[in-house]
Amino acid sequence: MGNREDLLAGARKVILERGVAKATARDIAAAAGVSLAAIGYHFGSKERLVTEALSEALGNAIGDAMEELIGAGAGTSPLAGLTRLWNGMPAVFADNHEAMLASLENIVRIVRSDEARAQLGDQLSGAYTDLAANLRAAHPELDEAQAAAISRLYFVLAQGLGVLWLLNPGEVVADGDQLAAAVRALAGK
Numbered sequence: 001m002g003n004r005e006d007l008l009a010g011a012r013k014v015i016l017e018r019g020v021a022k023a024t025a026r027d028i029a030a031a032a033g034v035s036l037a038a039i040g041y042h043f044g045s046k047e048r049l050v051t052e053a054l055s056e057a058l059g060n061a062i063g064d065a066m067e068e069l070i071g072a073g074a075g076t077s078p079l080a081g082l083t084r085l086w087n088g089m090p091a092v093f094a095d096n097h098e099a100m101l102a103s104l105e106n107i108v109r110i111v112r113s114d115e116a117r118a119q120l121g122d123q124l125s126g127a128y129t130d131l132a133a134n135l136r137a138a139h140p141e142l143d144e145a146q147a148a149a150i151s152r153l154y155f156v157l158a159q160g161l162g163v164l165w166l167l168n169p170g171e172v173v174a175d176g177d178q179l180a181a182a183v184r185a186l187a188g189k
Contacts, residue, residue, distance in 0.1 A: 003032070003034045003038045003041075003042060004042045004043075006032040006033060006034055007028065007029070007032045007034060007038060007039060007042055007043070007049055007053075008049070008052065008053045008056065009031075009032065010028045010029070010030075010031035010032030010033070010034075011023070011028045011031075011032075011049050011050055011053035011054075012053050012054070012099075013031050014027045014028050014031050015050065015053065015054065015102045015106075016098045016099065016102055019101075019102065019105055020050060020054075020102055020105040020106045020109060021105065023050065024046075025039050025046040028046065028049065047109065047113060047115070047116055048115070048116070050106060050109070051106065051109075051110060051116045051120060054099070054102055054103050054106045055120060055123050061095070061096050061099060062092055062096055062100075062158065062162075063127065063130065063131075065088075065089075065092040065095070065096075066085065066089075066092070066131070066134070066154070066158065067130075067134045069084060069085045069088045069089070069092075070085055070131075070134045070135060070138050071134065071137070071138055072084055072088075073085060073138055073139075074137070074138040074139070077139075078135075078139045078141070078142060078146075078150065079180050079183060079184070080180075081135075081138060081139060082150075082176060082179060082180055082183065083176035083177055083179070083180040084176060085154070085176060086157065086161075086174070086175060086176035086179050087175050087176035087177065088176075089158070089161065089176075090165065090170075090172050090175075093161075093162055093165040093166075093169075094169070094170070097166070097169065100162055100165075100166055101166060104163060104166060124155075127155060128148065128151045128152055128155060129151075131150075131151035131154055131155060132144070132147040132148045132150070132151040133147075135147040135150055135151055135154075157179070161173055161174065
């Protein structure tokens with residue numbers, strides 16, 4: 001790995017151990033085995049490094065798990081795929097508890113920074129696009145607009161249900177069967 005990748009790994013390690021608020025640039029550089037100046041050189045600031053490190057870590061872990069669950073629903077209806085996905089997400093949340101907690105802490109920091117919000121905004125559009133592509137691969141009957149709309153719904157559900165899961169780990173606020181029943185009711189079925 002190069003210094004940039006070492007810094008991302010070091011930031012994730014320190015943040016998961018100490019939390020976002022207690023993660024210092026010095027701690028991150030030490031964990032990465034690089035100089036403190038490397039943070040400025042590669043990321044411009046510790047805040048930008050933290051945003052990227054958490055976005056990548058959590059986005060990859062949860063995104064990859066969601067991709068697997070969406071793919072497992074291939075050959076079924078999109079509604080059955082929704083059920084399968086959201087019945088599997090509590091295990092994903094449990095597997096990523098510390099990263100989700102750090103991400104939640106990081107959201108407050110991001111909301112207070114125009115630069116961090118812009119950086120995250122760029123990454124969100126990629127997340128929506130990736131989810132939509134996975135949905136279309138699993139459910140080719142969906143057109144682009146439908147897949148895009150469902151991808152945003154899935155993203156919102158992941159964020160909301162993830163936060164609620166963090167508030168009461170192990171508690172499933174709404175599982176896939178309940179969400180599918182809600183969608184059917186909304187559709188008048």
